[in-house]
Amino acid sequence: MSDTKNESKKIDQEIAREQKMEKLAQEGIDLFPHNVSPSHTIMDVLTDYSELSSEELEEKKIEVFVPGRIMSIRKMGRATFFHIGDSKGKLQVYLREDKVSEKNYTVFSFVDIGDMLAIKGILFKTRTGELTTMAESFVFLAKCLHPLPEKWHGLQDVELRYRKRHLDLIMNPGESDVFRLRSLIMGHIRKFFDERGFIEVETPMMQAIPGGALARPFKTFHNALGMDLYLRIAPELYLKRLIVGGLERVYEINRSFRNEGISSEHNPEFTMLEWYRAYSDYNDMMDMTEELICYLGKTLLGTDEIPFGEHRISLKRPWKRIKFMQALREYSGLAPNRFDDKAGILELASTLAPDSKSLSLGKALDIIFDKNVKHQLIQPTFITNPPKEVSPLAKAAKDNPDEAERFELIIAGMEIANAFSELTDPEEQRRRFEQQAEERKKGDDESHMIDLDYIQTLEYGMPPTGGEGIGIDRLVMILANKKSIREVILFPLLRPKQ
RNA sequence: GGCCCGUUAGCUCAACUGGUAGAGCAACAGACUCUUAAUCUGUAGGUUGAAGGUUCGAGUCCUUCACGGGUCACCA
Numbered sequence: 107m108s109d110t111k112n113e114s115k116k117i118d119q120e121i122a123r124e125q126k127m128e129k130l131a132q133e134g135i136d137l138f139p140h141n142v143s144p145s146h147t148i149m150d151v152l153t154d155y156s157e158l159s160s161e162e163l164e165e166k167k168i169e170v171f172v173p174g175r176i177m178s179i180r181k182m183g184r185a186t187f188f189h190i191g192d193s194k195g196k197l198q199v200y201l202r203e204d205k206v207s208e209k210n211y212t213v214f215s216f217v218d219i220g221d222m223l224a225i226k227g228i229l230f231k232t233r234t235g236e237l238t239t240m241a242e243s244f245v246f247l248a249k250c251l252h253p254l255p256e257k258w259h260g261l262q263d264v265e266l267r268y269r270k271r272h273l274d275l276i277m278n279p280g281e282s283d284v285f286r287l288r289s290l291i292m293g294h295i296r297k298f299f300d301e302r303g304f305i306e307v308e309t310p311m312m313q314a315i316p317g318g319a320l321a322r323p324f325k326t327f328h329n330a331l332g333m334d335l336y337l338r339i340a341p342e343l344y345l346k347r348l349i350v351g352g353l354e355r356v357y358e359i360n361r362s363f364r365n366e367g368i369s370s371e372h373n374p375e376f377t378m379l380e381w382y383r384a385y386s387d388y389n390d391m392m393d394m395t396e397e398l399i400c401y402l403g404k405t406l407l408g409t410d411e412i413p414f415g416e417h418r419i420s421l422k423r424p425w426k427r428i429k430f431m432q433a434l435r436e437y438s439g440l441a442p443n444r445f446d447d448k449a450g451i452l453e454l455a456s457t458l459a460p461d462s463k464s465l466s467l468g469k470a471l472d473i474i475f476d477k478n479v480k481h482q483l484i485q486p487t488f489i490t491n492p493p494k495e496v497s498p499l500a501k502a503a504k505d506n507p508d509e510a511e512r513f514e515l516i517i518a519g520m521e522i523a524n525a526f527s528e529l530t531d532p533e534e535q536r537r538r539f540e541q542q543a544e545e546r547k548k549g550d551d552e553s554h555m556i557d558l559d560y561i562q563t564l565e566y567g568m569p570p571t572g573g574e575g576i577g578i579d580r581l582v583m584i585l586a587n588k589k590s591i592r593e594v595i596l597f598p599l600l601r602p603k604q
Numbered sequence: 605g606g607c608c609c610g611u612u613a614g615c616u617c618a619a620c621u622g623g624u625a626g627a628g629c630a631a632c633a634g635a636c637u638c639u640u641a642a643u644c645u646g647u648a649g650g651u652u653g654a655a656g657g658u659u660c661g662a663g664u665c666c667u668u669c670a671c672g673g674g675u676c677a678c679c680a
Binding site for chain 2: 120183185189203204219236254256257260265320321369370371521590601
């Protein structure tokens with residue numbers, strides 16, 4: 107819905123607000139001042155003075171100058187109670203004509219719910235014990251030209267909440283907590299890696315060859331260079347170039363982009379943490395993952411047992427580690443001997459995923475895992491040693507050339523992390539890329555493109571390295587107990603309305 | 605992309621098997637100097653997501669479209 111459309115079709119309440127704005131302007135009131143300097147936030151007032159008794163407040167005559175948005179008004183003739191609010195709290199204000207002058211009381215009659223004011227006044231407690239500001243004066247911070255949603259139910263419409271996130275944040279106070287938690291998670295992740303000697307880096311989001319994962323990219327074009335570029339699907343190959351360059355411990359937290367379906371677990375742009383540590387392997391990565399996520403749970407939620415929907419997720423270490431094939435045998439509901447029948451597996455996979463093109467055995471097993479096993483894994487579980495064919499950037503397992511030294515971390519049925527002992531042998535990497543190219547020829551457009559420059563980088567010598575990626579949005583979902591990724595992304599992708 | 609569900613006043617929601625579109629909040633006018641989902645009196649507010657169709661008559665039934673939610677597919 108465009109602004110021009112709103113413009114052409116004003117509702118009576120918007121007209122009323124504009125008329126009030128004009129009257130206020132005639133009174134010479136600046137509705138959009140350049141700046142003000144509040145003495146307290148609403149939260150400051152509540153935390154500092156809520157404990158004081160009526161008598162103490164009367165004695166101390168604490169003056170405050172607090173900003174907020176008007177959330178409700180209760181007018182009773184020559185006196186008015188109202189609440190101002192911000193994302194952290196609400197504060198009541200008592201405005202009396204005999205305290206603020208007849209003129210200012212009239213000015214206040216042009217104030218609407220939604221307007222932003224800063225109130226100067228003395229704190230006291232009402233008969234019912236609510237900490238309240240006795241207004242002495244007030245200034246406008248901004249006039250609100252649209253009516254706010256209903257005060258009791260807030261904004262319920264999911265679509266409107268995502269399209270007008272500002273309204274969601276204004277009306278639904280708990281909403282901002284999710285994004286505050288998200289910010290804390292980011293901060294603590296950085297602290298975790300910084301303390302362990304990692305450096306944070308930023309690598310290209312626009313790439314000539316989109317590598318590091320198996321996914322469809324977004325394509326764009328650079329005019330001056332006359333070349334196609336892709337939005338990255340992962341930072342992986344660039345981060346590993348840095349390992350070759352000797353940076354040894356690097357991490358990046360940033361957006362990646364995948365041109366695929368949207369669901370409660372997928373947004374086309376999403377935030378990924380990736381890190382690489384020379385002189386480590388995927389076992390070390392499992393330890394680090396436990397450490398990191400437990401640290402976040404303990405520090406931010408104060409617990410190692412967190413609710414998620416109808417589940418309780420225990421972060422108590424150690425987490426279950428189970429091999430991919432064993433997980434299939436245990437959880438897929440298929441008789442163990444069915445996995446000896448290669449043709450049968452391929453057939454089963456193609457019924458589960460009828461659109462899939464070329465099916466290797468590894469890919470078929472991967473499909474069966476995704477369909478039948480993944481969603482059963484609620485407690486944190488490392489699924490280790492998946493088929494090598496679906497892991498073109500991972501070292502083969504020492505004791506089984508068909509498996510990769512790789513794991514996925516599943517929590518609440520969602521894939522949260524993916525890590526491996528990085529493949530460092532350039533010739534082997536070339537063969538893997540070529541294998542992927544074969545898949546691509548057969549019609550699998552998610553297979554990895556050949557990146558010769560990356561192979562050449564490996565030819566300079568990359569030390570044994572463990573690397574991992576964690577989907578931050580999903581991690582936030584787990585820690586914030588939100589079942590949809592759209593609840594942890596401020597502006598999830600939606601089709602434009604109209 | 606398939607299937608299912610939803611879309612009614614600014615917001616939150618009603619409207620039986622097809623029969624005059626309604627309430628609360630918000631708004632407007634008025635009363636009220638400790639209210640707090642304030643209260644009281646009165647007023648206004650709608651192309652029922654869009655376009656077609658069936659019918660004497662459609663918010664309700666049918667078709668197409670738009671947007672969203674769920675689910676499956678694709679996919680970390």
